[in-house]
Structures are given as structure tokens and as C-alpha cells.
Amino acid sequence: MPLNCGIIGLPGVGKTTIFTALTRVKAETSSYGSSAKNPNLGIISVPDQRLDRLAAMFKPKSVVPATVEFVDIAGLGSAASKKEGATNQFLSHIRDSAVLVHVVRCFDNPDLPHSTGRISPADDMEIIHMELALADLETIDKRAEKLQKELKDPGKKKEAEAELAAFAKIRPLLQEGKPARNAVLEREEAEAVRRSFLITTKREIYVCNTDEDGVKAGNPYIEAARRQAEAEGAEAVVICGKFEAELAELQSEEDKAEFLSELGLAESGLSALIHASYRMLGLRTFFTAGEDECRAWTIHLGDKAPVAAGVIHTDFEKGFIKAEVYHFEDLMTHGSEHSVKLAGKLRQEGREYVVQDGDVIFFKFNL
Ligand SMILES: Nc1nc2c(ncn2[C@@H]2O[C@H](COP(=O)(O)OP(=O)(O)O)[C@@H](O)[C@H]2O)c(=O)[nH]1
Numbered sequence: 001m002p003l004n005c006g007i008i009g010l011p012g013v014g015k016t017t018i019f020t021a022l023t024r025v026k027a028e029t030s031s032y033g034s035s036a037k038n039p040n041l042g043i044i045s046v047p048d049q050r051l052d053r054l055a056a057m058f059k060p061k062s063v064v065p066a067t068v069e070f071v072d073i074a075g076l077g078s079a080a081s082k083k084e085g086a087t088n089q090f091l092s093h094i095r096d097s098a099v100l101v102h103v104v105r106c107f108d109n110p111d112l113p114h115s116t117g118r119i120s121p122a123d124d125m126e127i128i129h130m131e132l133a134l135a136d137l138e139t140i141d142k143r144a145e146k147l148q149k150e151l152k153d154p155g156k157k158k159e160a161e162a163e164l165a166a167f168a169k170i171r172p173l174l175q176e177g178k179p180a181r182n183a184v185l186e187r188e189e190a191e192a193v194r195r196s197f198l199i200t201t202k203r204e205i206y207v208c209n210t211d212e213d214g215v216k217a218g219n220p221y222i223e224a225a226r227r228q229a230e231a232e233g234a235e236a237v238v239i240c241g242k243f244e245a246e247l248a249e250l251q252s253e254e255d256k257a258e259f260l261s262e263l264g265l266a267e268s269g270l271s272a273l274i275h276a277s278y279r280m281l282g283l284r285t286f287f288t289a290g291e292d293e294c295r296a297w298t299i300h301l302g303d304k305a306p307v308a309a310g311v312i313h314t315d316f317e318k319g320f321i322k323a324e325v326y327h328f329e330d331l332m333t334h335g336s337e338h339s340v341k342l343a344g345k346l347r348q349e350g351r352e353y354v355v356q357d358g359d360v361i362f363f364k365f366n367l
């Protein structure tokens, strides 16, 4: 299951523009979800120069990048969302997301009035946060009724008490429009509250959607969004949605690089966003590399070798014997796998080995 990122924000801030640009990144691997009910679902390759360099070295038949799934979730902050209340379908999509990518408008365009009447990232954020907090309040109230019954069941009493204790800390925050993730919870409370799938416990990344001028000169909207993000301890990424949509259409990497450098950017804002989502979830990448295939795999920070093997195939985890490991940087330093071996940089690692970001691994297992 790829990491799912839900793109949220007020109407007209540029969610669909950014989504469209994203899904054109490496168009050959983009695909749309099979369900017609989710038209705006795209699987996106995680750009990784290390994988490109492995491919240049091994010249494999296939190159498979890590993937991230983005969903364009419309409807928050619109009249429809107020009418239907918190149980509406927008929120059900958000519940499936691991990260919320919150787009705020940081561009002027007199022809395109903002839905709130004025451009203010901090206000945009607050409106969306209030709506999500209200949805969670509703969830909590419904769930609390159910938990009252569970208190009478000796088998369920302890967990129900912990969850209700968590609610008591979370509720006042939500009432102020603050997220549940700000609550300071005991370990049992934190575990129990996961059962209610609150939206505001999810991590959030801000995307400041600006225009070309905004990227070049910096603008007060972006400054305001950054200040707000910093106060919340969140990351803010600047993306020029319309420009990125054009950039994504370009086939040649050189053209893209030239386009970017004209704006004084080293990396496309989309890559920055994908990488930020990755970091936020504590995700790491290891590689398998050979003449058949070079591939990037996603694991969590701290995962041990058998778990990493299990990402490739569950049988690899069950039958794990050992991992032969070297680091991507060693390969770059020594120039070939053979030279890495001669330099003594190829290691045999066992079950307790914690896989590092950038490891290139060959697993030994028996089935
Ligand atoms: N000037 C400017 N217009 C943009 C930018 N991003 C989006 N737009 C325009 O804003 C309008 C709404 O964008 P859309 O992506 O549909 O917003 P959504 O409602 O959040 O999905 C469209 O007309 C876009 O062309 C931008 O960076 N600069």
C-alpha cells in the first residue's frame, strides 16, 4: 500500500491544478484508481536521483521507483460541506489519508476572487481547521455514547476508560479549532484513541500555492503562511501550481532544469512536496539493484532487515537468512559492486540489523 496523501484546502486555492501537475510527474507510472467514485486519485513516483544513478550503472531491464498516492479531496469549506454535515463523503476520503496536504492560496488574481473574499493564508488555515475540528467533535460525541456502554463490560472497561480520558483532553482543543494531535496523552490514552480515527491526529503539510512572481520575489502571503506553519511545528512547501503544471508537460529533463533555474529553483516544488510527505511519516528508502531490475522500496525509520525483506515479499521475511548490504554512497565512491566488495564495504547483516536510508540490499532466504 503506497503512502496516501490527501490534498485539502478551500475551494479555488489550486488543489486540482497541483494534483494534475503531480500526476504528470513521470507520466509512465502514473495511474488512476479503478473506482469511478474516486476520479482524482493518482499514484506518483517518488523522484530519487539515487535510483537514477543505480539504473545508469546497472542498466537493468526495469526501473521501479517508490510510489506515493495523492487524492484531490474537494468540498471542504464549500456550501455543500456545511449542508451535509460532518459525515459527508469528503471526510471519508480524508480518513484514508496518512498525511494531509493543505493547500493555501498565496497568489493574487483579480479575475478569480477568493471564496473568503480576501487572500489570507492564516484565515484559510483556520477555516479548514475549524471544519475538521467540528467533524472530530462529532465523532467523539458519537463514540463517547458507545463507550459509556462498554464501561459496563469488564472485558472492555479499561480501554473505554482510557479513550474517554483522551477525549476529555482532546475536546477542549477541538472546541477552539485546534487539532487533537496537540493533546498531551498518556500512552494508554494515545493507543485507545487511535480506535476513533480522528482526522486532526493526522500530520499536516502546508502548500503555499503561488505564481511565478511570488516564487521569485517572495511575497507577504508566503511569509504569513510560513509563520503560521512554524507556530504549529509544521512544514510549509512553496509550489507554483500553474507553472508546475506546465513544467510537468515537458519531456526532457534538461528543459525542466532550465525552466526551474530561470526561477532560481533547484528542485521542482512537487518533488519537495513528495519528499516532505515522505519525511513526515518517518519513511526511508532502500534499494535492490541488479541487471534485471533496480528498485526503490519504502520502509519506516528503525525497521530491521527481516521487515525490509517482507516489504519485497512476505516469504522473504519468513525465510530470512541474512542480508548482504552496502551503502549507495559506497557504490558511488568505488564505482562498481565489484570494487565495493574489494574495499570490504559489502557487509553480511543478520536479523537485528536496522536498515539505513540508501542501503542497497541483497537478501538471502530459504523458502
Ligand atoms: N494565477 C494563478 N492561478 C492559479 C494558480 N493555481 C491555480 N490557479 C487557478 O485557480 C483556479 C482554481 O484552481 P483549482 O486547481 O481548480 O482549485 P481547487 O478548487 O482548489 O481545486 C484555476 O482557474 C487555476 O487556473 C497559481 O499558482 N496562480
Ligand SMILES: [Mg+2]
Residues within 6 Å of the ligand: 015, 016, 017, 074
Ligand atoms: Mg478542484
